[in-house]
Structures are given as structure tokens and as C-alpha cells.
Amino acid sequence: MNETGLRVLVVDDERAIRRFLHTSLAANGYVVFEATNGAEALEAVVRDRPDVMILDLGLPDVDGTEVTARLREWSRIPIIILSVRDQEADKIAALDAGADDYLTKPFGVGELMARMRVVLRRIVHPETEPVFATRDLVVDLARRLVRVRGRDVQLTPTEYDLLRVLVTHAGKVLTHQQLLRQVWGLGYESESHLLRVNISNLRQKIERNSARPEYIITEPGVGYRLRLEI
Amino acid sequence: MMYNSAMVNSDDCPLRWQQTELRHSGLARRAHRWLPYVYGVGLVAVTTLVGLPLRSFIDPTNLVMLYLLAVVLAALWLGRYPAVLVSLVSVLAFDLVFVQPYHTFAVADAQFVLTFIALLSVGLLISTLTAQAREQANAAQDQAIHTRTLYELSRDLTMVLDPADVARTVMNHIDRVFRGKAAILLASGQRLESALDSPELDLDRDERDAAAWAYEQGQPAGRDTGTRSEVKGTYLPLSSTQGVVGVLGFQSAGQAGSLTPEQWPLLEAFASLTAQALTRIELAREARQAQLLRESEKLQAALLNSISHDLRTPLASITGALSSLRDDAAFLDDAARALLVNTAWEQADRLDELVGNLLDMTRLEAGVRKVQPELCDVQDLVGVALERLGDRLEGRDIVLEVPGTLPPVSMDLPLMAQALVNLLDNALKYAPHGRPITVRAEAAGSELYLTVIDEGPGIPEEDATRVFDKFYRVQRSAEVPGTGLGLPISKGIVEAHGGRIWAANQAGRGAAFTIVLPILERTE
Numbered sequence: 001m002n003e004t005g006l007r008v009l010v011v012d013d014e015r016a017i018r019r020f021l022h023t024s025l026a027a028n029g030y031v032v033f034e035a036t037n038g039a040e041a042l043e044a045v046v047r048d049r050p051d052v053m054i055l056d057l058g059l060p061d062v063d064g065t066e067v068t069a070r071l072r073e074w075s076r077i078p079i080i081i082l083s084v085r086d087q088e089a090d091k092i093a094a095l096d097a098g099a100d101d102y103l104t105k106p107f108g109v110g111e112l113m114a115r116m117r118v119v120l121r122r123i124v125h126p127e128t129e130p131v132f133a134t135r136d137l138v139v140d141l142a143r144r145l146v147r148v149r150g151r152d153v154q155l156t157p158t159e160y161d162l163l164r165v166l167v168t169h170a171g172k173v174l175t176h177q178q179l180l181r182q183v184w185g186l187g188y189e190s191e192s193h194l195l196r197v198n199i200s201n202l203r204q205k206i207e208r209n210s211a212r213p214e215y216i217i218t219e220p221g222v223g224y225r226l227r228l229e230i
Numbered sequence: 231m232m233y234n235s236a237m238v239n240s241d242d243c244p245l246r247w248q249q250t251e252l253r254h255s256g257l258a259r260r261a262h263r264w265l266p267y268v269y270g271v272g273l274v275a276v277t278t279l280v281g282l283p284l285r286s287f288i289d290p291t292n293l294v295m296l297y298l299l300a301v302v303l304a305a306l307w308l309g310r311y312p313a314v315l316v317s318l319v320s321v322l323a324f325d326l327v328f329v330q331p332y333h334t335f336a337v338a339d340a341q342f343v344l345t346f347i348a349l350l351s352v353g354l355l356i357s358t359l360t361a362q363a364r365e366q367a368n369a370a371q372d373q374a375i376h377t378r379t380l381y382e383l384s385r386d387l388t389m390v391l392d393p394a395d396v397a398r399t400v401m402n403h404i405d406r407v408f409r410g411k412a413a414i415l416l417a418s419g420q421r422l423e424s425a426l427d428s429p430e431l432d433l434d435r436d437e438r439d440a441a442a443w444a445y446e447q448g449q450p451a452g453r454d455t456g457t458r459s460e461v462k463g464t465y466l467p468l469s470s471t472q473g474v475v476g477v478l479g480f481q482s483a484g485q486a487g488s489l490t491p492e493q494w495p496l497l498e499a500f501a502s503l504t505a506q507a508l509t510r511i512e513l514a515r516e517a518r519q520a521q522l523l524r525e526s527e528k529l530q531a532a533l534l535n536s537i538s539h540d541l542r543t544p545l546a547s548i549t550g551a552l553s554s555l556r557d558d559a560a561f562l563d564d565a566a567r568a569l570l571v572n573t574a575w576e577q578a579d580r581l582d583e584l585v586g587n588l589l590d591m592t593r594l595e596a597g598v599r600k601v602q603p604e605l606c607d608v609q610d611l612v613g614v615a616l617e618r619l620g621d622r623l624e625g626r627d628i629v630l631e632v633p634g635t636l637p638p639v640s641m642d643l644p645l646m647a648q649a650l651v652n653l654l655d656n657a658l659k660y661a662p663h664g665r666p667i668t669v670r671a672e673a674a675g676s677e678l679y680l681t682v683i684d685e686g687p688g689i690p691e692e693d694a695t696r697v698f699d700k701f702y703r704v705q706r707s708a709e710v711p712g713t714g715l716g717l718p719i720s721k722g723i724v725e726a727h728g729g730r731i732w733a734a735n736q737a738g739r740g741a742a743f744t745i746v747l748p749i750l751e752r753t754e
Contacts, residue, residue, distance in 0.1 A: 001745040088644055106582050193605060196638065200607050204634055209630045211609040211669075212616055220614045
């Protein structure tokens with residue numbers, strides 16, 4: 001399961017976390033660079049040209065959200081945020097600022113590697129394929145067809161748009177705001193009930209059991225993600 | 231020194247009834263001093279008019295009786311000195327109208343001089359005696375009013391529980407009994423501050439100095455006292471067995487602004503009752519604080535015990551496993567290494583759970599984490615909770631009875647999911663493997679009932695409510711790992727949502743934990 005020399009920048013002020021990430025990532029074949037604060041991180045992105053960045057939210061100089069926002073002015077590098085429990089508002093801010101995903105401390109290496117692969121998919125396999133498939137769900141984006149467990153599913157135009165947005169960002173968390181803006185358009189960011197009702201309907205149509213969804217996962221207080229099988 | 235003052239203006243008080251009573255008594259007899267004399271002269275005029283038609287057929291010496299009656303009435307109604315005036319005017323009127331020659335002060339018959347002297351003497355005597363009797367009656371009435379006033383004040387003061395209420399009560403009473411404004415100033419560190427926050431009377435520097443002097447010396451100061459009597463107010467120290475606790479300030483609303491001799495002892499008695507009430511409240515507060523301190527010490531001891539045990543145990547396992555891996559690597563086979571690593575991993579997980587619970591509890595109690603409710607689907611809530619449990623559900627049979635037709639419920643999803651996770655976690659720990667755990671959701675009326683049912687040993691009757699107490703763990707559960715915090719956190723979360731939570735035993739099945747949440751009107 002070794003990656004082929006992809007470069008990763010680890011930004012955290014805790015030496016123990018950096019050391020553990022360095023060891024684990026190196027063992028998985030990544031080339032690892034380290035930074036201990038926001039300023040160093042921005043320099044390192046320019047100097048070391050990493051392919052992906054793991055960014056702690058609580059940095060000593062500027063917080064991770066600010067680093068994300070500044071980076072997004074000129075860089076599309078995938079960013080995975082590290083946060084602690086109960087920082088929903090901070091997670092949302094970072095995701096809205098352009099971060100790609102987040103992990104809640106403490107986390108296992110397996111989970112981190114899975115998230116890394118998801119955000120790197122965009123680089124390793126640019127999204128050219130018009131057909132998306134994971135487990136029993138197939139979405140043909142060119143023909144607007146959705147099949148689950150071998151059966152065609154009839155979706156309303158809104159449900160289809162919602163699924164399409166989730167599928168094109170498969171594996172990645174999308175905040176309520178991002179989904180509302182991309183499916184309904186500007187000005188709908190506070191109409192969260194539209195999102196709730198359509199997610200509920202979509203689950204009734206594609207999930208086996210809406211109370212134990214396999215595909216559309218709720219990130220409580222943050223948003224939704226389409227789970228990839230990796 | 232700084233002062234804030236709260237004074238009650240007598241004009242604002244609706245309780246006017248007692249004022250009216252007092253006006254007839256010795257306490258409020260100062261107004262219109264000259265009026266009784268006018269009434270006295272009027273009385274003599276009326277008496278004379280009544281006697282006039284009778285003078286041709288009744289002997290003048292008998293008509294004197296009418297004047298004596300007037301003197302008695304004057305003494306009864308008007309007081310001593312108006313009665314003396316009535317006596318004198320009666321003699322003159324009698325001479326002028328009833329003694330021949332009429333309409334002059336000349337006296338034809340010398341015997342009437344005796345009548346004059348007798349009328350005057352009897353009049354003066356009667357006025358003195360009657361007035362004395364009246365004054366005694368007044369004094370007794372005043373005394374009764376004093377007693378009743380003090381009784382009412384002390385009765386009202388026994389019911390109040392904080393210094394501001396004492397001040398309010400005393401000020402109301404002072405306003406009813408004395409015409410004027412009052413303030414209760416309490417010692418606060420080095421300063422005297424009003425017990426109420428509504429400064430209505432501005433205490434200027436001189437008034438403050440007088441109050442401060444009264445406080446420091448424990449002696450009355452200000453108007454009508456020997457010290458700083460040039461100021462507007464009178465300041466009485468509030469002395470109790472605990473020392474001087476504050477100052478009662480009083481400013482009369484009348485023009486004269488002085489206390490009458492009758493008012494002094496009453497105001498002093500007010501000060502004494504106020505001091506007693508304040509002392510009682512202070513002592514009660516101290517007792518309560520001591521009690522709270524004892525309880526919080528007990529809780530902290532329990533917390534410390536629990537934490538030191540629950541933190542140390544997994545840490546010991548982790549350190550032990552890691553040291554073995556570091557130092558004895560050469561002697562370990564793969565299986566042993568895997569076992570040690572798994573032990574360390576599991577114990578770290580347990581440590582994380584404990585720390586998470588402690589943080590959740592602290593945040594809930596400190597009110598750091600506010601409930602941010604949004605309409606959520608119940609299926610989503612259950613899904614999130616199950617997702618969070620992740621691997622712990624592996625090999626377990628979870629039965630979901632959660633229909634998709636339930637109305638959305640207003641809740642803080644991350645918090646409520648944690649409440650449900652804790653219930654499920656509890657069920658996972660106590661129910662035997664291979665037996666199903668059921669999650670059932672149903673709407674009844676305007677409430678959602680969410681129940682987690684296991685087929686474990688159930689909860690001992692006496693523990694059904696105590697399982698929600700912090701650090702409480704059912705006796706026989708020593709072999710089950712836990713922090714005794716999960717259920718209290720669930721309870722805290724549910725109650726913060728305006729809901730209820732309880733534990734019960736399912737007949738012959740196991741334990742059932744139920745969360746009830748209000749379903750609000752749909753807004754969409």
C-alpha cells in the first residue's frame with residue numbers, strides 16, 4: 001500500500017504529533033516535510049512543493065483556518081485539517097475557507113491514510129470519468145442515470161443535483177453552505193431544511209436502511225460526505 | 231468612600247392608611263397649630279347663640295353650665311391650651327351677653343364676679359384634667375401603634391432572604407410610618423454601599439461623611455443628633471452581635487425635617503430590627519456556604535478518586551506494553567508483540583473516552599458548549615450515533631425500529647448524538663454478546679420517545695435514578711470498564727434540550743433507557 005513518493009507537508013506545533021506522523025507517513029512511502037507554525041507552512045509550500053498538506057487548527061501564530069484562506073489565494077494543494085472534538089464551528093470555517101477534509105484527534109493512521117488517498121485522488125486520477133461507481137452505487141454523470149444494487153432509481157432534479165455534487169466530491173466533506181450554494185445557488189445558504197429534506201429523500205431511495213446509511217454520511221454539525229470504499 | 235443610595239419617596243407609596251391614623255395621634259399633631267384655637271372660639275360663639283334665646287327665662291348662673299360643657303368638649307377635642315382659651319373667652323362672652331347690663335363688660339350685680347371666678351377655675355381645671363386623660367389615651371394609642379409597627383416590621387423581616395429585600399422591606403415600613411426617605415447602606419469592603427441599586431436620593435459628601443462617622447463610631451449621626459447635625463439626614467448604625475453591619479439613613483420629607491421625640495425610639499427600634507435581620511441572613515449564608523463547600527469537597531474527592539484510578543489504569547497498561555516492546559523486543563514472538571500493541575491501543579482508546587467524557591461534562595456544566603438546535607431527522611440522529619460507535623458495533627445485533635415518517639425534531643445534533651452514543655455504549659457494555667440491542671423511536675403527542683433496550687441483567691431497582699449521578703456505578707459492575715460519566719452527560723444534554731431521561735427495566739428482558747424530546751411546531 002505504498003504511495004509513490006508523494007510529498008506531504010505536516011504542520012503542527014506539537015513535536016510528538018509531527019514525529020508520529022513523520023514516521024507513519026514515511027512508512028507508507030510519502031516524502032515528509034515539517035512546519036511548526038503558519039508562517040513556516042506558507043514558506044514550505046513554496047519551497048518544498050508538497051502534494052498534500054496536513055494542517056493543525058491550533059497553531060501558535062495564525063490559526064489553521066487563516067492559513068487555509070491565505071493558501072487558497074494562490075494554491076489548490078489538498079489540505080486535511082487536524083482538529084479536536086467539539087470544534088464544529090472551526091471545522092466548518094476551515095472547510096468553507098477551502099480545506100478538503102478534517103480529522104478529529106486522536107485518530108488512527110489507517111483513517112489518516114484513507115483521507116489522504118481521497119484528497120489525492122483528484123491529483124492521481126483527474127476527474128475525467130463520466131461514470132462514478134462505489135460498491136452498489138453507480139452514477140452515470142453523462143446520461144444522468146443512477147443505479148443502486150442493479151436497479152435504476154428515479155430521482156427528482158434536485159435530488160439528482162445533490163447526488164451529483166456529492167459524487168463529484170466523493171469522500172470529501174461538504175458543509176451545509178457549500179451544498180446549498182452548489183445545488184440551489186447563491187442566496188439559499190440558510191435554507192438548511194431544503195438540504196435536510198432532500199438528503200432524507202435521497203437516502204430513502206438509495207440506502208438500504210436510512211438509519212444506517214452506507215453512502216451518504218452525516219458529519220454532525222458540519223455537513224455530509226459521500227463515503228468511498230477505499 | 232463611595233455611596234449608592236436608594237431611598238423610597240413617601241409620595242410613591244400606596245400604603246397610606248396608617249398615615250391617616252397617625253395624624254390623629256401624638257406622632258403627627260404638629261400641623262395647623264392655630265386651628266384648634268379658632269375652633270375653640272367658634273365653640274364659644276355657638277354656645278352663646280344657643281343660650282341667647284333662653285336668657286329671658288333662665289337664670290344666668292344656670293346658663294354657665296352651657297359654657298362648662300363647651301370647655302369639656304374643647305378639652306376633649308382640641309387639647310389643653312385651646313380649652314384654656316375657651317375658658318377665658320367663655321367668661322367674657324358670659325359677661326357680655328348674659329350678665330346685665332347686656333353688651334358691656336360692666337357688671338351690675340357683684341355676685342356675678344363669683345360666678346366668673348368659678349367658671350374660670352372650673353374651666354381651667356376641667357381643661358387640664360380632660361387634656362391629661364386625652365394625652366394619656368393618645369400616648370397609649372401611640373404605644374400600640376409603635377408596637378404594631380415593630381411587630382409588622384419584624385414579621386415581614388423574618389420572611390426575607392437577602393439584604394436587598396431587607397432594605398426594601400425596611401424602606402417600605404419607614405415610608406409608611408415616618409414621612410420621608412430611607413436608605414440602608416451596607417459595608418462592602420472599605421466602602422458603604424446601598425443595599426438597593428436604584429439611587430433615588432443623591433447623598434452628597436456631607437451626608438456620606440455623617441453616615442461613615444455613624445458606621446465607624448457605632449453612634450447616631452446627622453440631624454437631631456449631637457454629631458454633624460447640620461446635614462439633612464439622620465444616620466443610625468446597624469449594630470448587632472457581629473458588630474456594625476451598616477447604616478440606616480433617614481431624611482424627613484417634612485419642611486422642618488426633624489424627628490419628633492416620639493419618632494426617635496421607633497426609628498432606633500427599626501435600626502435594631504434591620505441589623506438583626508441582616509445578621510440572620512449573613513449567618514444563614516455562611517452556613518449554606520459551609521454546606522456547599524463540604525459537598526463540593528466530597529464531589530472533588532470522588533472526582534479525584536475516579537480520575538486518578540481511571541486515568542492511571544489505562545496509562546499503566548500502555549506504559550507497560552510499550553516498555554515491554556522497547557526493552558524485550560528480542561524475546562517477543564509476533565503473537566506476543568501483536569497482543570501488547572493491541573492492549574496499548576485499546577487502553578489508549580479508553581483513555582480518550584474518559585478524557586472526552588470529562589471534557590464534555592466540564593463544558594456542559596460550565597455552559598461553554600451552548601445548545602444550538604436545528605431541525606433534524608431522527609433517522610439521521612440514530613445513524614450518526616451508530617457511525618460514531620464504529621468498530622464497537624462489530625458482531626453486535628442492533629435492531630432499529632426508527633420509522634422514516636417521524637417528524638423532524640429540534641436538537642443540537644452533535645450533542646444529542648453523544649447522548650445516544652452514551653446510552654448505546656452502556657447497553658453494549660452490559661448486554662451479553664449475541665443478544666440484540668434495540669433502538670426504538672416513536673412520536674407520542676408532541677413528544678419524541680427514543681428508547682435503547684438491551685437484554686442484559688437490567689438495573690437494580692434502587693439504582694434506577696442514581697445511574698444518572700456523576701461517578702455512580704452499579705455495584706456489581708466492577709468488571710465492566712466505565713467512568714460513571716456517560717449517563718450523567720446524556721442526562722445533562724437531554725435536559726439542556728428541555729427533555730427528560732429515565733431508566734427502567736423491561737419485564738423479563740433487561741434495561742430500557744428512554745429519552746423524551748419535545749417536538750416543536752413545524753416551521754417549513
